[in-house]
Amino acid sequence: MRYAVGHSIPRKESWAKVSGRAKYTGDLPAHGTFFARLLTSPYAHARILRIDTSGAESLEGVKAVITGSDCPWLFGIMIRDRPAIALNEVRYAGEPVAMVVAVDEATAELGVRAILVEYEPLPFVIKPSEALAEGAVLLHPQLAAYRKVVDEVYPEAGTNIASRYRIRKGDIKSAFSNCDVVVSARFFLPPSDHFAMEVRCAEAAITADGTVLVTTSSQSPYSVRQQLSDVFNIPAGKIRVNVPFVGGGFGGKSSVVLEILAYIASKKLGGKPVRLIISREQDMETAPCRIGLEADIKLGALRDGTLLAAEITYLVDCGAYSDIAPNMAKAIAVDCTGPYNIPNVSCDSLCVYTNHTFATAYRSFAHESQAFCIERAVDMVARKCGMCPLELRLKNAIRSGDYTPTQVLCTPSIIGDLPQCIEKVKLLSNWNGGKPMAVGPNKVRAMGISCLWKTENPPTDAISGALVTFNSDGSLYLNTGVAEIGSGGKTHLAQILAETLKIDAGQVHVISQVDTALSPEHWKTVASFTEYMAGNAVYRAAQDILNQLRANGAEAFKCSADEIEVENGRVYRRGNPSSYIEFKDIVGGYKAQDGSSLGEPVLGRGGFMLKGLTALDKNTGRGRTGPAWTVGAQVVEIEADLKDFSYRILSASSVIDVGAVINPELMRSVVAGGMAMGMSMASREAFFYDEKGLLKTPNLRTYKLMHIGQEPDYRVGFVETPEDGSPYGVRPYSEHGIIGIPAALANALSAAFGKEITSLPLTPEMLWRLWVEGMR
Template structure:
């Protein structure tokens, strides 16, 4: 049995190509009620009145919710009413909700709710938000309940601030012979998962609250419904079938709260709340925006001595996970470089924009855009090869991170090896730019990446294994199958450890918080690490139990036995043994005596030795390990009309041992695609009133088939000692350097500094025009 590294086809593959895979909204059993939201057309306004009478009288309407104050919600700061009451703070915010017999009737009634608003001045970006005279998004900020380690500043729009103070900045600048400073800016955008979010809720007669939701965090739903609405935690049961893409957006708890309130208002009947695409883009949480300033100082030889960073994240109207995103960015603020003197202020700003959810990479593709563009500026100023500058400063075992974590051979990957490999793949020595005639230039941009996962310091995962009478095993894990194939990888880990056929492992795909052991959240590329360790522990547990029973039957010490190939046998004489199937449910002796019973294994794994970051210096260990990589993008740029194509995109990542090669490549490629789409075309377009002008997929346009470049994915393998078979996370890394590498390639090709996203031809034209580009068209 050799399953590690094999491209094992995902367990649910045939269900997914035959339409049988069930997602939340696929449940259309009779009797379900349908909820419809009414959302704010303003980004910031006082609600003067809400009239619901006409809506209540529509045939088939079972409940109307509006104007009622519910407990404030929010993961870090309780600043968000599930339905706005006195005030709306972003375009698309939910204000009212109708429950009716059919979606058609719910919509009909929702259209009849009359809401009168009085518009207020808007905060339309995080830089504006920081100004002294900016309107306050939350006047009551000081009164909100909050988590202990969040640091809002009442009387301002600062929802959280994280400081990094490492080394001595004065010394750093004194040692710097060359300095560069750059400013960056990009607006919020969207996850645009193909499945819009959907939640269903039913309250049973015994008070059980049963929620089905397209979520990456069913156990968090359970916890928060309990905390917000004071339902006994054991009475909250959350089910999650397949999820049609998450990318972090479904790790926030939002629609579930509304489904619960709708259900309660409808007397506990089952209510389905399915986002329209417009609501999914506007109302549900989004991908964070950022304004940033980066200063780097280095010696003439290119040794970076000082880094000073200011991040102003556009957290939107409510802090929820944005507060945490801004902290994660601070923790890895320098990018993957060994810098002794670091000063960073990372602020999460309130604005009148849709609020932020986690997004693949958890603020890293964002901060790396700023850092890696500045690295290119520095290389240019030094007259130094761009990869060489990165190679010289690359983070290595023995260095420390911005939060002063000492790195060793296990907790950081091999960045220099990634850079060397990338250099070969992209034929770096041929030069960064080449004029290919016909007004066209080919240019290559590079970026290095790193990321740790600043997840909760006690995050954990559990696994249960049960045997079937034929010796096959059921594997239950709280991981959500959001497309990453993690559940198939868990089966590979189990098959490898048990030395059994993978076809004999049955993975339960859906999660039910009542019967599935908890997995913290399916986020942060932590699934394989946490659940993988739990699988191994559970495997040890069943092996021990199998050996114990077999030792009675075979009259041998358990320590003399081995489990493999569906048998338990004597290590020194495999001919003496017993089939697992004959003891999986206990063993019955010929005389009728029976011992044992169904074998049930359990395992769990919790993160260890993580510490909180110090409020004043940021010192602390925020994550278990740092994955690294090096990426490149090659573009073909038209000097005349300023359009371009992406020809090739390359990733060399160190994800430790590769457990399933094609699945891992798919993860990296998919993340690269998302990063290029974000970098090249995705953004919310806000008008001066803070309204999102492109809330449909025909105006908010993810990359499509014919627009994809050639992808090259390669791996450097530095096993993580404490991970299952040495595997590091792989779900996010592909995205991290893509916007930056694209920005670097285009800046080279266009001959101007492109420090905004998305990198559209219009942006390039605007920047070039400022620098005197004449649009003479010959």
């Protein structure tokens, strides 16, 4: 019998959110707080000749004007290449050039508008292929001098290459010569925005004893602590980071940006609290965005559709600063082929600097972009082989016994069951074979399929923890370092705790906010890793509680601890459940009838550290970056108008091997949300740059997001192949709904229009242009 796992309980914070009472960073009272605003660069690349701040400084209420010369530090989670405020040079339009701190937001903004900056424009590059061209302007001539923060990053001096990763498996040369069918294609994906509904916000203060207090909308409170500590030489114990509810993250709030600026501002004001407020437009242009990607894919297969060889180049477009993008280049190298058993693989994955907004993690850590390229190429192979694209995928699906590109030997625990996902999505989507079907004059319906897979790329020693305390009514408080960003992780953790303790999940209260002084460290709320990492910590905390309850029970029942059962909030001696002690009477120790005190109060703790992961071999890529893979298959059906190139998305189906379903409705809704994000991104979102290197779509009027009324019928199914070493076998799943959607949509549209689509976004104009080019 299941107590909590497998139950569709509402998210723990439900009523806080529907009552409008849930507090996000910018909602906190600001009495006595000063406000900071940013002046940003209007050039993609320019030398700063002169900054005149006198106009701002003379304004009544302006407390400080801070420019690059006040900020000699460099930041970066892999390479320290990014100044907090540009010094001498701006490398993207939107880069902070000055910060004004004032008594209120309006005065700070008036100050910003009173600053005069003189620039000398420099040549710039927007696409990675341009950045790699002979003679391209270098964004970071001093690249070799930058400090590397991690080992696995390989900047190439004298180039725009922030890092490069190589995968070599088998022998592609001879394999290609044995292939009957070879396809090659070049792909271009522009960057885009996370567009979490909550604009990023951070506040900092320094107490009289030198403790730095930061409140921020972050997915990475412990990374904020680490980076402030490392760069400013503050003992980590003197930094306290508070994260209230986070209004969506999608990876975009894992990067540490505003927190640094808020700290610098507070420091300048002698520790007074300063809240940095940026506009939505700055959230898009100044704060990090999603990567762009250029790719060359060559796939070789036998006539029967057996994939033999893949030769791949990925150029990850990280924008002006590297942030976590080198790790994304690595991550898509690890998963470079998609979830297919391809024995011969060569992949070079480069992370390249360009003059636009820098990129950070985005839901699925670049896999949505990587999958687009591979899955389009796989469809091209299917077309050449005359095979159904679903059947070709089924034939090549990676299985237990196969090796991944980094030569990990697959077991059911490691790889899950992709063939079953494909079979199941075939039914869920009413798969029609992938051939377009006429449904009216100029109207066709078509389906596209994509598979997905992803493993994680955390530091090999990442940690998590859980603390559990009891209330006098026998209910519990669960305290972890997981930020509640909307993915419902804390509800899942409560269910894992409840299941392990054999109680109703209603008995578990969760602490919604994170305070690094109170909550045990959790690496970051990223990579869909909450259920695995924090879940393991919670599971161990539950075991810890059970041991303590058994010890208390043994004293109360005068038996050995082995004989004590814990169930339904009761402790009893095995075989005699009718004589029990309720949690409320035993979790604080037990008071016997004669008044004597027995046992000890119960306090649960669990810690978890990743194990068994390795760095990748620099030459072959051999190694293991994550504990296991999550696999899945997705189908999109569209109805296209062949005359005007418009289309409607009719349905979208996903079947993901989640290992175990913890909360069916929560998991369904989070997967559907990921699919919707993919649909919006693929069909309309893009950061395009004009001839001056300026973002053409810097606001919500020009940057398009999907509204209600456009959404198809979303269908979600699950396969459950448990992952060893994960609580109840659950796999990371919360970002995965997005991965195959752009590819599946493009495959459906390619089938409908009979054109090979190689870029995003999939607007009617883009489809029309493909048709026009085909006419030439």
